[in-house]
Amino acid sequence: MSLFQNIIVIITLIIGAGFLSLSEIALAGARKIKLKLLSEAGDERATKVLKLQENSADFFAASQIGLNAVAILGGILGEAAFRPYLMGFVERFYSGPWAQTIGFMLSFTFVTSLFILFADLMPKRLAMIAPEKISIAVINPISIFIKICKPLAWVINAIANLIFRLLKINTTRDDNITFDDISAIVDAGAQAGVLQQQEHHFIENVFELEERTVPSSMTTRENVVYFTLKESEHSIRQKIAEYPYSKFLVCNEQIDQVIGYVDTKDILVKIMNNQSFIQLNESIIRNVLIIPDSLTLSELLDRFRATKEKLAVVINEYALVVGVITLSDIMITVMGDWVTPIDEDLQIIKRDENSWLIDGSTPIEDVKHALDIEEFPEWENYETIAGFIMYRLRKIPRPADYVEHEGFKFEVVDIDHYKIDQLLVTRLTEQLPANSAEEQDR
Template identity: 25%
Template sequence: MNTELIINIVLLAGCLLFSGIFSGSEVALFSLDPEKVRRRERKGFTNHYLRILLEYPKRLLVTLLIGNNIVNVAASILGVNLALIVAAEYKIDKDIALFAEISVLTVSLIFLSELTPKVIARKNPEKFAAIIAIPMYLAYSFLYPVAEGINEMLRLIFTKFKLNNSVSALKNDELRQLAQVGLERGTIEDNQQRIIDSFVDFRNKTVREIMKPRLDIIALDAEVTFTEVVEAIKKSGYSRLPVYRDDIDEIVGMVYSKDLLPFLKDERKLRAFSLLKVMRKVIFVPESKFISDLLKEFQEKKIHLAIVVDEYGGTSGLVTLEDVLEEVVGEIQDEFDKEVQQIIKVDKNRYIVSGSTSIDQLNKILPDGVIIPEEDYESVGGFILSQTENFPGKNYTFTFKDIKFKVTEIDNKRIKKVLVEIYETTASD
C-alpha cells in the first residue's frame, strides 16, 4: 500500500469524523438552555466556551453549516482521489471504482456522519456539548469572519426585500418577565404565573429530575402469591406495581389491580394464579429523556407509567403520567394522598426542609442573589451529600453562602429533614 493511498484514507476518515462532530454539535448545542449554561459557567471551563457559542445562535448555526459543508466537500474530493488511486494501484476500471466510492461515501456520510451523531447528541446533549465545546469554539473562532460575512449578507437580503427577520420565539427569561409584569399589573393571577413558569421549565426537564427514586419503588417478586399481591396493593395504595425477577434491576412487567378481579370470583383460576401470566408489559426510558418527549410517548402508547433505567441498564426509578403533569399544574392530590409539606416555615429566617425537596423549590425561599447551583443532584439531600465526603449523621451542620444547613432527621441512609437557617445579614441584603 503506497503512502499516497494511506494519506488519503486518513484524511477521508478525519473528514467523516469532523462531519459527524459538526452534525452532532448542531443538535447538542441547540438543545441546551442558555440560561442554565450561564449559571454553570463558573463550575467548569467548558461552560465558558459553551456560553460564548450560544451567545449568538444565528452566527453559530452559520458556522456549523459552513464547517459541515467544508468537510463534506473535502470528503467528496478525497473520495474521488482515493478511488482513482485504488483503480490505478489494483488495475480496476475507473468507472467501477468511482461508482463504489460514491456508494460507500454516501452511506458513510448519512449513517456515520449524520444520523448516528445526531441520535447520540439528542440522547445526551449536555455530555456531547461538553466534549465538543473546545473544538467547536476553535472552529467558531476560525470561521468567524466567513460566518459574520454571510450573516451580514443575509441581513441585507432581508432588508432589501423587506422580509420579516425580527420575529423570534420568546426566550425563557423574557417570558418569565412578561408573566411577572402581568402579575404586577393584575392582568394575570398568581396561579397563572406559576403555570407559565412551569411551562418554561418543562421543555428542559429530564425524567431523572421528576422520577420516584429506586429506594421509593414498591415492587413485587414474580413468585409471590395472589394474597401477597393483594396485600401489597392495599398497603401501598397504588393501582399498578412493577414486577421483578430475582432483583429490582430485572423488572419484567407491571401488575394492574383491576386484572386481579376475575380471580376473586373464580376459585379454579385462583388456584392456578401466576403473576407472570397476569402482568402486562412495561416500557423503559432513560434518565436523560426529556419529559416533553415522555408525555408524547405516554399519549401515543396510552400508558401511565414507565421504569427509568440508568446508563448501565439498572433500575434507577419510576415515573408516571401524574409526575409529568404535576410539573405544569403543580401537585395533584386525590382523596387517598397524604399531603406532605416539603418546606415548613419555623420563623422569619428558619425553615424545616424535606430531603427530597428540589433545588428549584429551595432557591425560591432563599434571599435574592443566593442560589444553590444545580449540578449532579436535584434534591436538598443530594446537595448535602455533595458537601461531604462521608454520609452525614444526625446534627451534621455546614454553612454555604451564609446559609446554615443542619441535618435533623435520617431514615435508612436517607436524609429526611434539614433545618435551613438564613443569617440575618443575608436575609436583609
C-alpha cells in the same frame, strides 16, 4: 417675517417633528403579537404596520431626514427670530462686548429647549404608553411621508448598507420568541395582577419541563413497591390493600429484573368475580416502558403520548432501576398543590417565617420555588437538595453539617444509613462564623 409669523412657523415645525418622533417610537415599539391579533381581526392598518416593521429601513431613513431637516430649519428661524428681542432684554442690564453673544446663547437655548420638550421628549413618552394604538393611527400619513422621501432615503440606505457590509454587521432583526421572553411576559403579568400567584407558578412549571430531568419527579428505587413472579396471593392482596397504587411492577426476583407491570384493576376483577389466582402470569402482566434517567420530563411526555402508557421504569447507565415515574407524577410536578393529595407527606414544611424542614429527596426546583432562590450553583450535577448538600460538602454528611447559600443555612438534621433524610433550612439574619461545617473534615 414678523415675530408672529416666525412663531407660527416654529410651532408648525415643532408639531411636525413631534409627529415624526411619536411615529418612530410607536412603530418601533409596537408588539408583533398584539398587531397580529388586530390584523387577524380585520384591521388593515395593523397589517401595514407589520409590513413596515419587516422593512423598516425606508421608514427610519425618512424619519431621520424629516427630523434633522426640521431641527436645522427650526434652529435657523428660531435663532434669527428671537435673538433681537433677547439681545434687547440683555442690554437693559448689560451693554458690554458680550451682549450679542449672550443674546445668541439665550435664543439658541430657548429654541433648543422647545424642540427637546415638545418635539422629542413628550411625543416619545406618549408613544411608549400605547405603541400599538398610536402606530395604527399614524401608519397611513407615515406611509405617504415615506413615499415622498423615498429617493433620498434610498441613497442614504445604500450608503448605510455598504458601511454595514464593510464592518460585517448583520442587520437582520431576530423575532424569535424564546422561553426567557415568555417567562418575562408571565412575570410582568404576575406583577401587574393579571395572573394569580398559583397560575404564575403553574406556567413556570410548564416551562421547566424542558429542563427538569426524570429523576426530579420519580418515585425513587427504595420507595418502589413491586411483586415478584413467585409472590403469594396473600402477599399480593396485602400490598394492594396497604398501598393505594393503581399499578405495580412485576420483577423476577429483585427490582433490577423487571418483567412488566400489573394493573390492580385486572386483579380486582378476578377478586370481585370470586376467582383465585395462584401466581402472576402473562394474561395479567403488561409490557412496561423502560427509559433512561437522562430524559427530560418534556421528552417523557412525548414517550407517554406515543406509547399510550402512563408508567415508566427509570434505569441508569448501568441498567439498574433507579425509580419509576407515572403521568400523574408529571402532572403533580406541573400543577403542584392543585393535584397533590391532601394526605400526602409534605416534603417542605414551613415552621415559621424564617425556617423550613425539607425532605432530602425534594427536587431542587421545588426548593427554589419554596424559598424564592434564584439559582443553585452548578445545578446540573444534582437533582435534589440532598445532592446539593453532598456536592457542596464533598463528603458523606453527618448531622449538624451545613452549607450556606443565598442567605440561607442548610443544616443536616437526620441521616438514615448515609442518606440525608431531613434538612433544617433557616434564613440568615446575620453573618455566621467563617468556620462552617462545609470546611471541616476535608
